[in-house]
Amino acid sequence: MTELLTSAQMRAIERAAIESGEVTGLELMERAGRGVVEAIFEEWPELAGTDADSGAGGVDRLAEEGGVAPRPAASPQDICEQKKFRAVVLCGPGNNGGDGFVVARLLKERGWEVEVFLYGDPEKLPPDALENYERWVGNRSIHKWDDNLIEDTLDECEHDLVVDAVFGTGLTRLMPDDTERTWHGFVPRVFSWHQKDRPKYVAVDIPSGICSDSGRNLEGAFPTDLTVSFHRAKIGHYLLPKGPPQGGAVWCGKVVVKDIGLKASYVAGAVRLCDPTKSTLTKFSDTHKYSHGHALILSGGPGRTGAARMAARGALRVGAGLVTLAVPPAAQAEVAAQVTAIMLRRVGDATALAKVLEDARFNAIGLGPALGLDEEAAALVATALEAGRATVLDADALTLLTQDAALFAKLHQNCVLTPHAGEFKRLFPDIAAKLEAAPLKGPAYSKVDATREAAKRAGCVVLFKGPDTVIAAPDGRCSINSAQYERAATWLATAGSGDVLTGFIAGLLARGFDPMQAAETAAWLHVECALEFGPGLIAEDLPEQLPNVLKRLLSRP
Numbered sequence: 001m002t003e004l005l006t007s008a009q010m011r012a013i014e015r016a017a018i019e020s021g022e023v024t025g026l027e028l029m030e031r032a033g034r035g036v037v038e039a040i041f042e043e044w045p046e047l048a049g050t051d052a053d054s055g056a057g058g059v060d061r062l063a064e065e066g067g068v069a070p071r072p073a074a075s076p077q078d079i080c081e082q083k084k085f086r087a088v089v090l091c092g093p094g095n096n097g098g099d100g101f102v103v104a105r106l107l108k109e110r111g112w113e114v115e116v117f118l119y120g121d122p123e124k125l126p127p128d129a130l131e132n133y134e135r136w137v138g139n140r141s142i143h144k145w146d147d148n149l150i151e152d153t154l155d156e157c158e159h160d161l162v163v164d165a166v167f168g169t170g171l172t173r174l175m176p177d178d179t180e181r182t183w184h185g186f187v188p189r190v191f192s193w194h195q196k197d198r199p200k201y202v203a204v205d206i207p208s209g210i211c212s213d214s215g216r217n218l219e220g221a222f223p224t225d226l227t228v229s230f231h232r233a234k235i236g237h238y239l240l241p242k243g244p245p246q247g248g249a250v251w252c253g254k255v256v257v258k259d260i261g262l263k264a265s266y267v268a269g270a271v272r273l274c275d276p277t278k279s280t281l282t283k284f285s286d287t288h289k290y291s292h293g294h295a296l297i298l299s300g301g302p303g304r305t306g307a308a309r310m311a312a313r314g315a316l317r318v319g320a321g322l323v324t325l326a327v328p329p330a331a332q333a334e335v336a337a338q339v340t341a342i343m344l345r346r347v348g349d350a351t352a353l354a355k356v357l358e359d360a361r362f363n364a365i366g367l368g369p370a371l372g373l374d375e376e377a378a379a380l381v382a383t384a385l386e387a388g389r390a391t392v393l394d395a396d397a398l399t400l401l402t403q404d405a406a407l408f409a410k411l412h413q414n415c416v417l418t419p420h421a422g423e424f425k426r427l428f429p430d431i432a433a434k435l436e437a438a439p440l441k442g443p444a445y446s447k448v449d450a451t452r453e454a455a456k457r458a459g460c461v462v463l464f465k466g467p468d469t470v471i472a473a474p475d476g477r478c479s480i481n482s483a484q485y486e487r488a489a490t491w492l493a494t495a496g497s498g499d500v501l502t503g504f505i506a507g508l509l510a511r512g513f514d515p516m517q518a519a520e521t522a523a524w525l526h527v528e529c530a531l532e533f534g535p536g537l538i539a540e541d542l543p544e545q546l547p548n549v550l551k552r553l554l555s556r557p
């Protein structure tokens with residue numbers, strides 16, 4: 001799985017590389033700037049089409065240095081007919097600004113018209129950024145930051161590109177809103193997002209104003225078409241904090257990560273992006289049904305059995321050897337008429353459930369969807385938890401946990417809780433309050449922090465749903481299952497899709513996955529199934545996509 005870093009982890013990696021003598025800060029900055037230029041031309045090849053001032057030399061030079069691929073030299077006539085590309089590069093007071101000066105220089109070398117604006121005092125720039133500032137100003141002009149001048153510059157003639165290199169991983173305070181700078185007024189004026197032929201907006205590392213650890217918007221963020229980060233993506237690229245103002249992924253456009261030559265070393269405690277490997281899933285290919293475990297899914301009463309039936313179908317499709325629905329007697333006929341491969345057991349109350357669970361072959365339990373909120377349902381949850389099996393709790397089971405501290409105390413390390421935002425807030429109101437509070441500084445409290453704190457308190461795995469599902473274990477392991485960017489699947493937010501996820505987790509628990517791995521793998525498969533089907537999906541469709549999804553995954557090299 002891909003590591004997602006915090007700003008502190010990234011700084012530590014950079015510091016270790018510099019201190020070991022492997023690379024200098026200046027070299028890293030040059031590679032970062034070059035990576036941004038490369039990514040721009042990969043994203044918009046049409047922008048790589050001319051270098052009117054420098055001829056083909058600019059391109060070849062960059063290519064020799066490991067930059068973009070060389071292309072045939074343009075004829076003089078072509079060059080005359082081609083318009084000159086124009087960029088505005090907005091640089092900030094730290095090393096993010098330093099990267100911006102490198103980008104400006106490389107574009108200029110390719111014949112671009114480049115205007116650079118500096119927010120801050122040149123004398124206060126850190127050493128590598130200062131060096132690149134001086135390389136830039138050696139023979140070109142630089143403008144002191146001025147909202148009106150930036151706006152006039154962009155209005156004066158068509159620009160192809162605006163590069164945002166104001167703040168990166170070093171954003172530690174709310175965006176400035178003083179008399180000298182008025183970000184809140186400035187951004188929307190310059191940023192004519194819906195205007196046809198507007199310039200492309202590119203963020204260096206992260207859109208300025210977005211906290212790279214949390215994705216929180218520290219007010220006044222610049223939205224972008226393309227975000228180019230370095231070495232590893234940052235957590236903030238993959239979280240989607242609710243607004244106002246909304247933050248994270250929604251501002252990044254698309255995230256490209258460029259290698260800047262830092263070693264891929266293990267980072268203790270790093271958050272990971274869910275992407276199970278074939279080896280995670282080899283457990284899918286072994287043999288006998290009894291070796292694949294037996295999941296027990298608890299159903300609600302008459303008229304409320306659909307949720308559990310969908311969960312059971314999910315558990316079976318994901319590969320549990322056997323799946324049994326525990327059904328109240330009054331709902332038995334309703335369920336029996338609608339299931340085939342799934343078995344039924346009459347479970348009238350908690351005593352009956354305890355009796356069923358005497359059979360040690362039931363090695364995983366899924367409960368909560370449409371279970372009910374009465375005392376009987378609470379007793380079922382208590383009995384299930386007392387059995388100590390691998391257990392996934394969702395929906396009504398989560399609500400019951402919020403109503404009874406003694407029930408909450410029965411949670412154990414083999415449990416997985418799967419709250420959506422509302423359920424999370426009811427279960428962990430104080431943690432949710434921290435997450436909802438407007439951030440005043442960076443790094444801000446994040447959904448990752450909140451889920452880790454919740455998992456620690458519950459003593460079990462917590463899967464906090466959303467397009468940025470965060471999964472955490474009490475020992476601090478944490479991952480994000482993203483349904484954003486190329487995995488965007490908004491149609492997954494459909495009634496009952498959470499019930500299917502419960503089933504996927506229960507099925508994987510039955511197969512012997514540990515709770516963290518079951519939750520991560522199920523969440524990932526859930527989104528893959530939504531992508532496989534596409535828009536128009538209803539929850540029942542999800543389990544039926546699994547055969548194709550698994551086939552594709554298992555045929556990976």
Ligand SMILES: NC(=O)C1=CN([C@@H]2O[C@H](COP(=O)(O)OP(=O)(O)OC[C@H]3O[C@@H](n4cnc5c(N)ncnc54)[C@H](O)[C@@H]3O)[C@@H](O)[C@H]2O)[C@@H](O)CC1
Pocket residue numbers: 010011013014028029032092093094095096097098099126166167168169170171172173174175176204205206230260
């Ligand atoms: N860490 C690394 O390995 C690398 C970092 N590089 C670049 O360096 C960046 C990090 O550089 P820095 O740590 O200097 O941080 P930044 O350049 O992101 O910003 C720090 C500066 O902004 C000021 N600042 C922070 N929040 C502010 C606010 N709300 N209002 C006004 N000023 C504010 C700080 O006082 C400081 O002067 C990365 O994002 C990346 O672009 C790259 O050069 C390549 C390697």
Ligand SMILES: Nc1ncnc2c1ncn2[C@@H]1O[C@H](COP(=O)(O)OP(=O)(O)O)[C@@H](O)[C@H]1O
Pocket residue numbers: 395420465466467469483488489490491492493494495496497498499500501526
């Ligand atoms: N914008 C989104 N894009 C993709 N998936 C989403 C989005 N919003 C929610 N989801 C996912 O949809 C599912 C909804 O589950 P849940 O809220 O429990 O609904 P229900 O109770 O109707 O089943 C979760 O897996 C959640 O992560």
Ligand SMILES: [K+]
Pocket residue numbers: 096164165166167168203204205206207208
């Ligand atoms: K930036």
